[in-house]
Amino acid sequence: VSETKDAGGDKKEAAAAEAKPAAKPAAAKPKKAPPKPLPEMMEEEIIPPLKTALEAEEDVSQVVLTFQNNTLEGSFVKEDIPYYFWAFFPQGDLTGTNLL
Numbered sequence: 001v002s003e004t005k006d007a008g009g010d011k012k013e014a015a016a017a018e019a020k021p022a023a024k025p026a027a028a029k030p031k032k033a034p035p036k037p038l039p040e041m042m043e044e045e046i047i048p049p050l051k052t053a054l055e056a057e058e059d060v061s062q063v064v065l066t067f068q069n070n071t072l073e074g075s076f077v078k079e080d081i082p083y084y085f086w087a088f089f090p091q092g093d094l095t096g097t098n099l100l
Contacts, residue, residue, distance in 0.1 A: 038092050042067040050074075 036044070047065045054063045054076055063076045072087045 035093070038070065038089060038094065039067060041094070042072060046072070 035041070047067065051063055051065050054060055054074075057078065059079045061077050063074070065072070065074045067073075070089045070092050072089075073084075074086070075082065075084045077083070
């Protein structure tokens with residue numbers, strides 16, 4: 001810190017360095033929790049909102065969703081027409097290679 005005199009002879013501290021607080025070190029980002037196993041993730045995070053979304057559609061009924069052996073299977077009836085679908089996760093996770 002340097003000192004200077006003003007016109008009246010009083011000392012002033014040049015506080016340019018003090019005007020800006022010292023940069024705080026970046027807070028360490030919390031580590032992500034390890035991903036849940038796929039069956040648990042499907043049962044807790046995928047199937048419930050998917051079922052809710054399907055049931056919210058007009059004229060959709062009989063919604064059934066299951067996950068076993070790395071396969072998500074589903075069916076529903078819309079306007080009296082049955083629909084079936086499945087999605088296979090060969091490696092048992094959601095981060096496989098993109099084949100497209």
